[in-house]
Amino acid sequence: MPRLENKVVLVSGGASGIGAATARLVLREGGKAVIADRDEEKGRALANELGASALFLPLDVTHEADWQKAVTGTVEKFGGLHGLLNAAGVGAGGDIESCTLQDYRRVNDINSLGTFLGCKAVIPAMKQSGGGSIVNISSVLGLRGAPYAAAYCASKGAVRLFTKHVALHCAQMKYNIRCNSVHPGYIETPMIEGRLSQTIGNMSGRQWLEELHPIGRLGQADEVANMILFLLSHESSFSTGVEFVCDGGLTA
Ligand SMILES: NC(=O)c1ccc[n+]([C@@H]2O[C@H](COP(=O)([O-])OP(=O)(O)OC[C@H]3O[C@@H](n4cnc5c(N)ncnc54)[C@H](O)[C@@H]3O)[C@@H](O)[C@H]2O)c1
Incomplete structure (x- = not known):
């Protein structure tokens, strides 16, 4: 039996990388995927390719009104909302001395x-749909x-603990909504393209990043998407407020 039969999943950052890989898996497993992204060209192209079980909606995740429209548009099109993947994100280098206030705010805002x-926008619609699963990419x-990576570390640390808050609040309120975070190592997506072509010491950026992972290579978007699929599905029904790591041994 498909693992997400008739489940509707909203994917922020769904136009590219891990978000796009997850949207594809949602459809493969019998669900509907809403690809929500600020990159309209890529997002629409993916939704067109995936067909009637997919929809593109424009979304800038830093705008509350966009989120309201995305949730309303999802429910209007597919009749409910059962899953949210918060995958929209930006990478950023820069240490505490070189990171500007402007960069810090931009990265933490997104x-x-x-x-x-x-998370705030989807909870009412998930309650109406009988419950759901939220996955936040840290x-x-x-x-x-x-x-x-001053700003990036701060933003992703915040996602980790905010996820636990959402999980505990929804559990306490008996909403039947779970919330978990996913913690990838370096994954070969457009986000890290720039770093791969840099030179770090006497190594290529690719080699430097590969060596951070004991498994000896970078991760692929599908490897993270498979973990997310488990969290979106009923198979993870007793997991909430948990950190799921997908990092080739990096943190081991
Ligand atoms: N690639 C990695 O090595 C890696 C590692 C750890 C965590 N992550 C996280 O995984 C998530 C997905 O990243 P990815 O690697 O797939 O990158 P990606 O660049 O391929 O995709 C990110 C998507 O987010 C979208 N986006 C950016 N800002 C947005 C905004 N304000 N509103 C709406 N959409 C916006 C982009 O248009 C893009 O489609 C991010 O949160 C990232 O921080 C990535």
Whole structure:
């Protein structure tokens, strides 16, 4: 039996990388996927390719009104809302001395505030739909620090603990809504393309990043999407407020 039969999943950042890989899996498992992204061209192209069980909706995750429209549009099109993947995000280097206030705010607005607005927006519709599952993408850099990513570490650490708050609140209120965070290592998506072509010391950026993972390679979007699929499905029904790590051994 398909693992997400008749389930409707809203995917922020669904136009690319891990979000796009998850949207594809949602459809493969019998569900409907709403691809919500600020990249309209890529998002519409993916939705067109996936066909009638997919829909593109424009979304800037930092705008509360966009979230309201995305939730309303999802329910109007597919009749309910059972899953949210908060995958929209931006990477950023820069240490505490070089990171500007502007960059710090931009990264935290998208990665952290965007996740807050997403969770807030979907809860009423999920309650109406009988419950649901929220998955927030944090990072290994939300579990441990890195000397080169001040704003990113702060934003992903916030996602990690905010997820636990949402999980506990929804459990206490008996909403039948679970909320978990996913913590990828370095995954080969457009987000890290720039770093792969850099030179770090006497290594290529790719080699440097690969060596961070004991498994000896970068991760692929599908490997994270499979973990997310488990969390969106009933198979993870007793897991809420938990950190799920997908990192080739990086944090081990
Ligand atoms: N790739 C990695 O190595 C890695 C590692 C750990 C965590 N993550 C996290 O995984 C998530 C997905 O990243 P990815 O690797 O698939 O990157 P990606 O760049 O392929 O996809 C990110 C998507 O988010 C969208 N987006 C960015 N800002 C947005 C905004 N304000 N509103 C709406 N959409 C917006 C982009 O248009 C893009 O489609 C991010 O939260 C990222 O921080 C990625």
